[in-house]
Amino acid sequence: MSRKLAEKRDRREAQRRRQEEQRRTVRRRNLITTGIAVVVLAGAVALIIAERTRESAPVGVAASEASCEPIQTYEPQKATHIEEGAGHPPYTSTPPTSGPHYVDPAQPGFYPAPLQPEQLVHNLEHGQIVMWYRPDAPEETIAAIEALIDRQPPAQGASLLAAPYDGVPDSDSFVLTAWGASQSCDRVSQEVVDEFRARYQGLGPERIPGIPPFRPET
Numbered sequence: 369m370s371r372k373l374a375e376k377r378d379r380r381e382a383q384r385r386r387q388e389e390q391r392r393t394v395r396r397r398n399l400i401t402t403g404i405a406v407v408v409l410a411g412a413v414a415l416i417i418a419e420r421t422r423e424s425a426p427v428g429v430a431a432s433e434a435s436c437e438p439i440q441t442y443e444p445q446k447a448t449h450i451e452e453g454a455g456h457p458p459y460t461s462t463p464p465t466s467g468p469h470y471v472d473p474a475q476p477g478f479y480p481a482p483l484q485p486e487q488l489v490h491n492l493e494h495g496q497i498v499m500w501y502r503p504d505a506p507e508e509t510i511a512a513i514e515a516l517i518d519r520q521p522p523a524q525g526a527s528l529l530a531a532p533y534d535g536v537p538d539s540d541s542f543v544l545t546a547w548g549a550s551q552s553c554d555r556v557s558q559e560v561v562d563e564f565r566a567r568y569q570g571l572g573p574e575r576i577p578g579i580p581p582f583r584p585e586t
Contacts, residue, residue: 427519428512428556431563435554437540439564442466444548447493447573450486462535463500464489465545478517479531491529492547495572495579497565500533501542509541512556527569527579528561547572 428434442460445467450456456468469489476496488498501513513530520528536543540552544561546568553560565582572579 426558427515428558431557431559433555434557434560435540436557436560437552439549439551439567441549444573452484452486456486459485459489461550463498463533463543463545463550465492465550466548469493474529474531476517476520476526476529478514479529481531482533483531485533488529488531492545493572493574494576495547495568495570495574496527496529497561497569498545499528499530499542499561500536500545501530502536502538502540503532503534505536505541509556513542516556516558516561527582528565 440461442465444465445457445460447466448456448468449471450468452470459465459467464485467489468486470484470486471490472487473490473494473496474483474487476491482503488500491498499513499516501510517528517530520526530542533543537552539554541554542556543550543552544564546564549568551560551564562582562584566584569582570579571581
């Protein structure tokens with residue numbers, strides 16, 4: 369073989385080795401990139417699953433840990449409309465569960481500032497459930513109440529309200545109320561709230577569309 373042919377052969381072999389090394393480098397880079405992408409994707413999926421699991425988990429503690437009193441029932445007072453600021457006979461329960469009330473009810477939702485009891489009594493008349501919480505209740509309790517409000521199942525209707533109320537007993541953090549009934553608790557338990565709603569929601573004396581009886585999601 370001539371010297372010139374040998375040099376061409378050597379150049380081709382050197383070029384082949386360089387190309388092979390370049391391909392190996394690209395493959396290694398692709399494998400590293402793919403591995404990183406898989407790890408990142410797996411982490412993102414795990415976070416999504418954890419978040420969905422957290423969001424679907426019941427709010428608060430088990431019913432046995434909520435320190436709730438038995439449900440109290442009251443003879444309903446007359447449901448008369450009064451003007452804002454007008455006087456009326458005293459309510460027979462604290463918080464009120466029936467009686468005179470303002471013409472306009474409050475919108476369902478969570479309220480960080482107090483509302484007039486006379487306004488919320490109108491919500492009770494419609495069959496909605498009102499949670500009256502102590503303004504100085506533990507932050508985790510107030511956050512759990514707000515989470516319950518935010519997670520109301522749309523199919524059940526927006527029928528749950530919460531607002532601070534100075535009349536909640538010191539031994540409790542909040543009081544659930546319906547028309548003619550109440551239940552006080554120290555800690556939030558979605559199980560307790562759901563059972564109360566299933567028993568009383570939609571059963572006020574002035575029933576309106578959009579407030580159906582409550583059926584907990586399964």
